[in-house]
Amino acid sequence: MTPIFDPAEFEMPPGVAHLCAGGETPLLRRHADAYARYARDKAAGMPGRSAQEAVVERVRARMAALWQVEAGDIGFVSSVAEGVSLLAESLAFRPGDNIVLDVKEYPSVAAPFAMKRGGPALRIAEGQAAGRLEALVDERTRVIAVSAVSYLNGERFDLAPLRALADRVGALLVVDFTQAAGYLRIEAGIADFAFAASYKWLLGVTGVATAYWNRARQPGWTPGSAGWHSLDSMARPDYAGPLALRPDALRFTRGNPAHLPLYILDGALDYLAQHDAAALEAHVLGLTAALRQGLAAAGIASTTPAEPSRQAASVTVDTAGSEALVAALEDRGVMAWGGRGRIRFSFHGYNGAEDLDRLLQDFPRLWRESQRAAA
Template identity: 35%
Template sequence: MDCDLPGPQSGPMETRETFDSLVRAEFTPKSTYLNTASNGLLPARTVAALHEAARLRAEGRPLTPLYEDVEVCRALYARLVGVPPTRVAAGASVAAHTGVIAASLPAGAEILTAEDDFTSVLNPFHVRGDLKVRAVELERIPESVRPGTALVAVSAVQSADGRIADLPALREAAREHGARTYVDFSQAAGWLPVDADAYDFTAAACYKWLLGPNGAVFLTVPEDFGGLTPVLAGWVAAEEPWRSCYGPVAELAHSARRFDLTHALFTYAGLRRSLELVEELGVAAVHAHDLALAERFRTGLAALGHEPVPAPGSAIVSVPGLGSRQPELSEAGIEVSDRAGNLRASFHLYNTAADVDRLLDALSG
């Protein structure tokens, strides 16, 4: 990925200082915020862009810049996940994108999923009523693909506990049996290097690790659209949107834009600046930063006698039995989540070692 960090001639210290200075300029949290898996913090540049978008609307000026932001976001996200922009559709929810995929499957098709995966990845297949949805443990997905499996649908990183799916093994098993693949990168894109080109369909919500406002979710599809029908298509899905506002759309977009949903323009105005920041920092640098903090927390937990859910290499750490402490931690200015009785802490670029230590100190009390 291209980024504006110093090149090979710059030493590790200079690179680290550049990373830190960019982060300090953009984030001023008023709490110890360790809850990116729920919502990422907005960078200062994103907040400024949201204000400007609101002023544009309030003053009755042309909204052309906001529509341009949508296409810039599409291109930025495409670079992030390694596909051309023509394969990226812009929507509003993972569930809507999952619904389009579910609608494309023939009656009786088998979908293989992970037990207790995030609902948006699963439920549209269930509500069809005429599909065979089979759930297995996350670790067993590759070995559970079989002849007749039409689609494997899974989150790259589990929301509840941070476990990372073995995507290479999943991909090979799916290829061996002729199954398509659908991967939700919502808890991965932004801190974990991802390759959307390796899978038939992928989706990602942008309000978590990508630091955007709520309301933007991207879908990637194959060049031939993978047999999907744009069942939710409106005027923005047309090849010429402004000439397709009335009556049936005469010609759908020749790209993945045919799967676009009406754009939340303010969201994309802010998201553009968030994605630009992620690109400036570089996912590799964010990944190293986030994992160092997560490992510091795991080490501290062991010293306190707590054992988190095994999730090696994850920026999300989930601790069984401690979820009930979330309210008191929040009152103390430490934001984490309670997920299924587990305390879930998630570490991102604006967090520091001091944040980790403050949480550990609170848990030791």
Template identity: 45%
Template sequence: MTGTMTALLPKTAFIGLEHVAHLAAGGEAPVLRTHVDTATRFFLDKVAGMPGRERFAAVADLARERLAGLLGGRPAEVALLAHASEGLYVASEGVDWRPGDNVVVEQSEFPSVLHAWHRLRGRGVEVRAVGREPVVPLAELQAAVDRRTRVVAVSHVSYLTGVRHDLRALRALADRVGARLVVDASHALGVVPVDGALCDVVVACCYKWLLAVHGVGVFFVNGRRWPDLLPPWVGWHAVEHEDDWRQRTDYRLKADASRFEAGNPAFLPVYLLENGLRTLGEVGVGATEAHILALGGELRAGLAKLGLPVLTPEAPDARAGNIVFASDRSAELERRLREAGVVTWAGDGRLRLSVHAYNDAADVGRALETLARLADA
């Protein structure tokens, strides 16, 4: 194996990786040791009164800045919501739906990306869930789009198969009929390039590839493509502040994406997110992508050599960090791999192995050797 198979982030930078091959970033990323100091910094800021609150805001602004950099956008286009599902709800409420309109989405999508639109059926919106197989060819999506399509919704990288979708092709497809392109980048952001300029909205969770925790989600709205998107709620944090309580007879929404934040963001998760983003930034998306594609390629080839039904494409530009094979006993395999010190993710008729910047050739080798032993058992 080449030198690129050495981890870009040392295992010692994480809690609990000393004796395991952690191939589960697509489910839960391991915890950075620096998160402990970061959390302590938050707690110290929390007892500092008003200066502490100002530092809360400064950390949130820095997180927005780092996220905007990953998306090729502006910090003013980034909101910190509770989770990706909340962002999908905002996008779904932002369209002026008419009976007979439709949304095009893959049937094999993550439930959040499906159900955000299913709830609109009562308004006469058709949800066109495309695909009889887990991997859906672009041609099937193209065939489903027509002049009544208002939204094309997709995960940049599939949680189920590891397929990385071509955002430029999907943008062209949406533009053909004037539809919105709503993208869930939960399995892409931070480890492969995500071009926010191609999207109307991008959402992402933060507890996987961004090395953060639950409680904060990314919501990016492209100000050039969807400048008039409004929040479906209002709260004190979303509006311009009026110092005189006597004058609070009405409100004016903030002009930037913080208008989508009805109240304070979850500052402790935001502190950890900013720390995770800083850590990833020290490596760089380009280096991380090259690393996971090379390491994932070795893993995929090894799985195929074992005769396993790999769902993830071989072409590097069609995958990211998730390498997946179909299995009707994935829960058993996950348990037995974990007992052997290899952490993976099961469910939905497949086993998912995810490679991140902290993984190396030894992790891949350990996983493949264990799977080979299990196959012979």
């Protein structure tokens, strides 16, 4: 379990076990060059703007290749919350319609539908059974909204049965790939719409998220709002007639794309492309399985599903005082992510067996001490 990435290529102190990719990954040192390149282009007048737009198109092509879709299916929003909100606002519902999602779904996916006035009923799946979402779908289901991997407990969902059900009842399958993109191989075409933030395993920063529109499945989709960048004629629109939108997924991008975060994402995708995707996925999943085994040996129950097919890059433990546990681990050179009643350990290509050993050296004792204190 030697790291696939060189940890020295990241902005993190040497000797630190960085196990919080599910929250934030450390910055690649190469991103300093992206900042500098953006600064030069921004100061270069109209040729500089053309250079910025070339970066937008290059990132579209790279994300499309990563997700095995067409470049025209890829657009950009500021966040997953903005993308799902734009989608939710565009949909019309009838009385009796419903939306299916999990009780542990990320707020950026669930809240836009929950807040929609006059919207459909929410059907909330409870528990951890593998088919719990499918069990709630019926002929009045209009949207199945799911994170490919749960932020809360690291559970990986099988999207194929959800796709089949969505087709059977005429529902949309909306997927958030944030906790999967960057280490799991993704076929985004299984979804009608999909999104992913950039600042986790994709090694980018906040400010830009990928938005995928499956134009083959949903050719007539039209957002409920627009801006200059999402119009087909951006120069001098004819406001006297109906406004024509761009024919591709950049109709998601109403205003200027976030050029600086896209320069950074461009460099991050270039870095990821230098490493074998299958090897990276196997490496990360191997670390996840090894940590689950280590926790079980120490008598610590994980809330991440035990089946390998339902595991991804994160392992979680429900516990009171998770923030204090995170702080105690940081004092020992191990970085984790706390809050929401659980502590989460997430792996990426810069992690290896040494990080795992350091965590298992201290965490079981610290966890037992916290349990005794809580009792």
